[in-house]
Amino acid sequence: MIQLFRKILCPIDFSQHSLAALDVALNLTQQNDAKLYLLNVAPVPAGAAGFQPVPMDPYPFLEKDRQEHLAKLGRERIPAAVRYETLVISGDPAEQVLNTAHGLAIDLIVMGTHGRKGLGHLVLGSVAERVVRESAVPVLTAHSTAHVRKAD
Numbered sequence: 001m002i003q004l005f006r007k008i009l010c011p012i013d014f015s016q017h018s019l020a021a022l023d024v025a026l027n028l029t030q031q032n033d034a035k036l037y038l039l040n041v042a043p044v045p046a047g048a049a050g051f052q053p054v055p056m057d058p059y060p061f062l063e064k065d066r067q068e069h070l071a072k073l074g075r076e077r078i079p080a081a082v083r084y085e086t087l088v089i090s091g092d093p094a095e096q097v098l099n100t101a102h103g104l105a106i107d108l109i110v111m112g113t114h115g116r117k118g119l120g121h122l123v124l125g126s127v128a129e130r131v132v133r134e135s136a137v138p139v140l141t142a143h144s145t146a147h148v149r150k151a152d
Helices: 018-033 062-075 093-102 118-124 127-134
Strands: 005-010 033-040 085-090 108-110 138-140
Touching: 005 018, 005 093, 018 033, 018 062, 018 093, 018 108, 018 138, 033 093, 062 085, 085 093, 093 108, 093 127, 108 127, 127 138
Parallel strands: 005 033, 005 108, 033 085, 108 138
Antiparallel strands: none
């Protein structure tokens, strides 16, 4: 078997879209005997960035809660035979996904997309779109309606 991917990053925001992406990422991880990295980006509280551009202690209460939630998700949805790691970082989601992918030498990013169109897309922007545009590695996006064929 040819191993296309050794390290797969799956950003998780706990939405149905990111959980669908997790199913896709898990399937690819098993097919490639890769290591899966689950990343959650905790938002920086409003106004905090203006007062403290590089916080020395980046909101540990928020990160701790999200780390526990992400660890629980991993225990519930990822088989014991799969190698994985959970990461929680504060900051801008797209920027942190790109930085993490670079820092860990990720081979593939698998992420959910909300599929917003029109004004909603213009106003809210798209984390997935920015990651696709700026990533140095392939990015696979999945909608919550994605159906995954299990590895044989």
